Amino acid sequence: MHATRSRFRHGAVLAAATVLCALSCAAQAATTLSVVTFGGAYENAAKKAWFEPFTAKTGIDFSTESYDGGLAKLSAMEQAKNPTWDLIDLETNDAITACDEGLLQKFDRKLLGNTSDFLPGSISDCAVSAMVWSTVYAYDTTKLSTPPTTINDFFDLKKYPGKRGMRKSPKVAMEWALIADGVAPKDVYKVLGTPAGVDRAFKKLDTIKSSIVWWDAGAQAPQLLADGAVVMTQAYNGRIDDAMHKDHKPFKIVWDAQVYDYEWWGIPAGAKNAADAAKFIVSASTPQAYADLSKYIAYAPPRKDAIPLIDKSRLGDLPTAPANFKRPLQIDATFWADNADAINKRFQVWLTQ
Structure with missing residues (x-):
């Protein structure tokens, strides 16, 4: 009787320890994506439409930093071989230059699935369009x-x-x-x-x-x-x-x-959490995700299948109306x-x- 109770207690302790370890390991393994954006209303909209739902689904969190564009800091990170950003919000000419100069890693467009409804030029070798502004x-x-x-x-x-x-x-x-x-x-x-x-x-x-x-x-x-x-x-x-x-x-x-x-999402070359950043880009590039952004800010989706998902009262506020x-x-x-x-x-x- 005592031996059985002892084995039970020992098993319970082991089980509890296993659960605690699993929780601890999961907490340690949870990724925080470091994102740089243009801040303000757009960043707030991105948080509601994309960041928060992605965190709820995957457990991957975000830390954000604002900038005013340009490639100076990204270039300095590359030269130092110490990228601290996982995801960067880019204007088109910066996205082109950053890709040409090797500041962004290549993006596998196959991850996006069927891309036939994307607007012309809205997917590049290194980046995917986030919206039309x-x-x-x-x-x-x-x-x-x-x-x-x-x-x-x-x-x-x-x-x-x-x-x-x-x-x-x-x-x-x-x-x-x-x-x-x-x-x-x-x-x-x-x-x-x-x-x-x-x-x-x-x-x-x-x-x-x-x-x-x-x-x-x-x-x-x-x-x-x-x-x-x-x-x-x-x-x-x-x-x-x-x-x-x-x-x-x-x-x-x-x-x-x-x-x-177009506005673009790119992943800096050598980003520490590049795989999770790519997962986020795929998540934010679905028709529904693009339509969700328009609920919070009047930027248009770069894919046609998102248009029917946008409230008709909102369509007139978009640049492409x-x-x-x-x-x-x-x-x-x-x-x-x-x-x-x-x-x-x-x-x-x-x-x-």
């Missing part, structure tokens, strides 16, 4: 009696006096300057690819330079508008939509000459990958003149 301009409806409707109005200080908010970057600023100067969107990069075209863009920017308030982070654009620091501001469409719907700001987007682009897509310009990422350094150097000089 757009640079637009917006204004406060309580401050302007006559609403602006075109990109020309953004450059018209006589009709619309006051400060303009702009991202401190030649990207989009150059394109808008040429369109406002009479260049058709389809011809923008043909013109911008010449020295005369670059001169023409800077000359047009000169006409509003003294009225520009520069911003660096996307969250600053709606704040400048809310504070009355600017009459109009260049902005990411999702940031303005977020301010309108969540903060109930009296803003309105002008979609004319919107410059749209027919009413918003009348005179768009898709950013030429290859142009910027090839010319960003030269144009940016001139832009930095121009800022100081």
Whole structure:
């Protein structure tokens, strides 16, 4: 009797120890993906639509860091052979350059299954598109009696006096300057690819330079508008939509000459948790996951099968809605990958003149 009870107790202790060990080992094995994004409203939407559901399903957690784009830090990590990021949010030209320079690992598109409904160009050798976003301009409806409707109005200080908010970057600023100067969107990069075209863009920017308030982070654009620091501001469409719907700001987007682009997920070369990062990209690239993002921010899905899953009341807020897509310009990422350094150097000089 005592021997039986002793064996039972011994077995119970072993079983308890096994359970504790399993729990401990699982806790130790749980991955935390280090993710760098552009922060703000987009990161908040990504957390709700993608990060939290993925954690609930897999136990894999996320730590996030914000940045303003560019490849300087990623390049430094590669040179030091010490990548601390597992997943990076990239603009298209940076995704192209990072892939070409070996800063990102190759992505096996077979992991995504059937990709026939993805929009053209939305899967690359090293990255998968997270969404379609757009640079637009917006204004406060309580401050302007006559609403602006075109990109020309953004450059018209006589009709619309006051400060303009702009991202401190030649990207989009150059394109808008040429369109406002009479260049058709389809011809923008043909013109911008010449020295005369670059001169023409800077000359047009000169006409509003003294009225520009520069911003660096996307969250600053709606704040400048809310504070009355600017009459109009260049902005990411999702940031303005977020301010309108969540903060109930009296803003309105002008979609004319919107410059749209893909946003990308890439995995840094040598990332410590590359396999789990790839699992996340696959999870975030399903039609339902893309549709879920649109619930929280007005960015469009890069695959067609997601469209029927989006609430019809939300479709009109997306960059690709027919009413918003009348005179768009898709950013030429290859142009910027090839010319960003030269144009940016001139832009930095121009800022100081």
